[in-house]
Amino acid sequence: MERGKEATGICIIQKDGNFKIFKLPLPADKFINLKEYRELISTVSNQTIFVLGHTRKPTKGNPLIISNNHPILAGNVIGIHNGKITNDEKITLSEQLERNAVVDSEVIFRLLDKIGPLRGTQNDILNIKKIISKIKGSFTTLSVDLRKPDILLVLKKNMPLSVHFESPLHTVFFSSRYIFLRKTFGRYVVTEALSSETGFFFSPSKFKEESPYAYKIFKF
Numbered sequence: 001m002e003r004g005k006e007a008t009g010i011c012i013i014q015k016d017g018n019f020k021i022f023k024l025p026l027p028a029d030k031f032i033n034l035k036e037y038r039e040l041i042s043t044v045s046n047q048t049i050f051v052l053g054h055t056r057k058p059t060k061g062n063p064l065i066i067s068n069n070h071p072i073l074a075g076n077v078i079g080i081h082n083g084k085i086t087n088d089e090k091i092t093l094s095e096q097l098e099r100n101a102v103v104d105s106e107v108i109f110r111l112l113d114k115i116g117p118l119r120g121t122q123n124d125i126l127n128i129k130k131i132i133s134k135i136k137g138s139f140t141t142l143s144v145d146l147r148k149p150d151i152l153l154v155l156k157k158n159m160p161l162s163v164h165f166e167s168p169l170h171t172v173f174f175s176s177r178y179i180f181l182r183k184t185f186g187r188y189v190v191t192e193a194l195s196s197e198t199g200f201f202f203s204p205s206k207f208k209e210e211s212p213y214a215y216k217i218f219k220f
Contacts, residue, residue, distance in 0.1 A: 001028040003082070003176055004057030008032075011071040011078050012043060013050040017149040019078060021071055025063040028055050049204055050144055050152055054080040060088075061103030068103040075113035079143030081105035082176050083159045087136040095134075108141055108155075117148035120201040120216040128155070128199055129220045142174060154200040154214070162191040165212045172202065172212055 001008075008031035009023025022040050024031060031037055044051065054070035061068030070080045075098075085104040092099055097110040111134070112118075115127040132155065140159040144152055154161065154174075162178035165171075166185060175181045178191040192213070194200065200214035 001055055004055045006058055007054075007056040007063040007069040009054050009056075009070050009080075010037070010040065011050075011052045012040060012048060013052070013078065013144055013146075013149055014047045015049050015150065016047070017146045019146065019149075021073060021078070023054075023066060023069045023071065025066070025069065049150055052078065052080050052142060052144070059084045059104065061101055065101070067101035070105065072101070072103070072106050072109055074100075074106055074109035076117070076146045077109040077113040077143050078146065079105075079109040079112070079141055081108060081139055081141045082161075083137060083139035083157075085135055085137040085139065087134075091134055104137075105141075108135065108139065109143055111135075112143060112145070112153070117145045118151055118153055118201070119148060120151065120203075125199070125216075125218045128153075129218075132157070132220050140176070150203050150205045152202040154194065154202065155220075156194050156200070157197050157220075161194045163194060163213060164189055164191045 005027040007025045008028045011019055011021045013019045020040055022036055052071045056069055063069055071078050088104040088107040091107050111131045118124045138158040140161045141155045160176050162175050164173045164181045181191045182189050197220055199218045201216040202214050206215040
């Protein structure tokens with residue numbers, strides 16, 4: 001909630017690509033006490049592959065309009081974004097993108113939706129680099145393409161992101177600040193700050209106990 005109190009949202013994605021998004025213009029401490037949130041979080045099971053959460057401090061787009069808040073569904077791509085894109089309207093026109101919201105973040109996920117489901121191939125990386133070259137601003141994004149729901153794409157440029165593997169839960173956790181991970185999991189936690197201007201592919205299907213982090217990393 002320290003990162004933004006104007007809106008909170010969550011998306012739960014299952015192995016088969018089914019998903020549910022719930023988001024409201026409320027601070028997180030109120031959001032997590034709602035019946036709807038508790039019912040949604042109770043659906044997390046061994047069929048759950050990703051949970052995307054977000055708290056928002058708006059840069060563009062009124063948070064009272066739900067579509068401006070995160071997670072954002074853009075075609076087949078669901079994503080969350082930390083940062084600010086300064087040329088989203090220009091990209092929307094030049095790429096003839098469909099838009100459901102005013103928020104600048106949507107343009108990133110619309111561009112990713114256009115290039116199709118990602119697998120981490122060299123051609124995928126080339127297409128992602130082309131997208132990034134069009135975007136002006138700063139960003140950390142986490143996104144999942146529902147056509148290939150077992151892959152999480154992380155793109156990081158000049159915005160923070162840390163990662164922690166919690167062995168007892170066999171789960172990788174991401175946070176915009178390492179201190180949140182430290183507060184949650186204890187002082188023993190040694191979090192890894194992900195490099196800037198870098199893309200990462202994560203997948204539970206490629207998960208190994210000795211190396212639970214990204215299976216493919218590339219610079220842009």
